[in-house]
Amino acid sequence: MHLSRRSLLRASTAAALLSATGRQSAAAGLVGRAKDELPTPALVVDLDQLEGNITRLASHAKSAGIALRPHAKTHKCAAIARLQMAAGALGVCVATLREAEAMAEGGVGGLLLTSEMVGGVKIRRLVELTRRRPDTMSVVDDPGHAAELSAAARAAGLTLNVLIDIDPGSRRTGIAPGEKAADLARRITALPGLRLRGIHCYSGSSAHVTGFEQRRAHSEKAMAPAIATFLELRRDGLPMEILSGGSTGTYNIDPAFGAMTELQAGSYVFMDVDYRRIGGKSGAVYEDFAPSLAVIATVISRPERNRATIDAGLKAFATDRKFGPEPKDLAGATFSWGGDEHGILDLAKASREPRLGDRLEFIVPHCDPTVNLHDHIHALRGDRVEAVWPVARGYG
Numbered sequence: 001m002h003l004s005r006r007s008l009l010r011a012s013t014a015a016a017l018l019s020a021t022g023r024q025s026a027a028a029g030l031v032g033r034a035k036d037e038l039p040t041p042a043l044v045v046d047l048d049q050l051e052g053n054i055t056r057l058a059s060h061a062k063s064a065g066i067a068l069r070p071h072a073k074t075h076k077c078a079a080i081a082r083l084q085m086a087a088g089a090l091g092v093c094v095a096t097l098r099e100a101e102a103m104a105e106g107g108v109g110g111l112l113l114t115s116e117m118v119g120g121v122k123i124r125r126l127v128e129l130t131r132r133r134p135d136t137m138s139v140v141d142d143p144g145h146a147a148e149l150s151a152a153a154r155a156a157g158l159t160l161n162v163l164i165d166i167d168p169g170s171r172r173t174g175i176a177p178g179e180k181a182a183d184l185a186r187r188i189t190a191l192p193g194l195r196l197r198g199i200h201c202y203s204g205s206s207a208h209v210t211g212f213e214q215r216r217a218h219s220e221k222a223m224a225p226a227i228a229t230f231l232e233l234r235r236d237g238l239p240m241e242i243l244s245g246g247s248t249g250t251y252n253i254d255p256a257f258g259a260m261t262e263l264q265a266g267s268y269v270f271m272d273v274d275y276r277r278i279g280g281k282s283g284a285v286y287e288d289f290a291p292s293l294a295v296i297a298t299v300i301s302r303p304e305r306n307r308a309t310i311d312a313g314l315k316a317f318a319t320d321r322k323f324g325p326e327p328k329d330l331a332g333a334t335f336s337w338g339g340d341e342h343g344i345l346d347l348a349k350a351s352r353e354p355r356l357g358d359r360l361e362f363i364v365p366h367c368d369p370t371v372n373l374h375d376h377i378h379a380l381r382g383d384r385v386e387a388v389w390p391v392a393r394g395y396g
Helices: 005-028 047-064 078-086 097-105 120-132 143-156 179-190 212-235 367-371
Strands: 042-046 092-094 111-113 137-140 160-165 194-200 242-245 293-304 307-310 334-337 343-346 359-363 376-381 384-390
Touching: 005 384, 042 047, 047 078, 047 376, 078 092, 078 097, 078 384, 092 097, 097 111, 097 120, 120 143, 120 160, 137 143, 143 160, 143 179, 143 194, 160 179, 179 194, 179 212, 194 212, 212 242, 293 367
Parallel strands: 042 376, 092 111, 111 137, 137 160, 160 194, 194 242
Antiparallel strands: 042 293, 293 307, 293 359, 307 343, 334 343, 376 384
């Protein structure tokens, strides 16, 4: 019997859905297993270190008198967001609607979308998200976009919460501080269906400046115009409840500026090679938070004494930095890329010689895009898998 193309397509779609369900079931089946039973490469998080990081920043924010709305684009995981909320966060920031929707489905509110939601499809999804989570906020840097949000809000019979996105000099998104931002603020307050909540200004370039004092000077210069605009608009009687910004690199710098109301640090939960290189307040290595995230890989080839090949390459680690991952338990070994599925270890100066089949853990180069390469985060308590958490990958 011949099947039509439509029937074949439906059969293929059903098979794909079953396959996806099977992957979820297989992941759940790893709970309670030993760490050494995880198939590699495996993205793992040390729960003791993760919880310590979350507690540490929450305590700092409380003592500094600033609220915490950590950025979930780092972990893309509702389970971790719930841990942050339990520690005192008033919500989480997200970069995409996919992340926002996953957070809402996972019981997390207080969402701030830090990228502009432009276009009919995204605006419709933002409206539906706000219908479910009325405290959702998004950012605006253009009067035309504000008008489109107003029209969508009126049509849906609800109110959209917005922050003005100010450019700190990154030239990525954001309106210029000062009069342009003030004019946008006045326009927004005149539009029905919109509620102006304040200002969003994130200086990502400040986060990775090497040296604590240099980082402090960079962030102060970058944030000063936004702070001045925020204070001026507040004096003028415009609704300025929130000034949101800050990063893992400047968490202990920005609260001293006096005007910021909340921090949106994200990478502190995991950490990575990039952050460890910037230096801390009291040392050349940034060690304020523990490197809780790792990728476990297996040594699959030892063709030479000073060379080993692991089963983790371009598809397991982010490649947007000039450096690669660093082994946690093999001092002196250096990593180089060996292709999609392979990484090469130079063992000439290694503290020991790994054997074929050995499993090694690596601190990742850049945590956010590395997480986005994996379907699940395996949460470890000691050497046991306590939970397997899905990653909210997918379309914006």
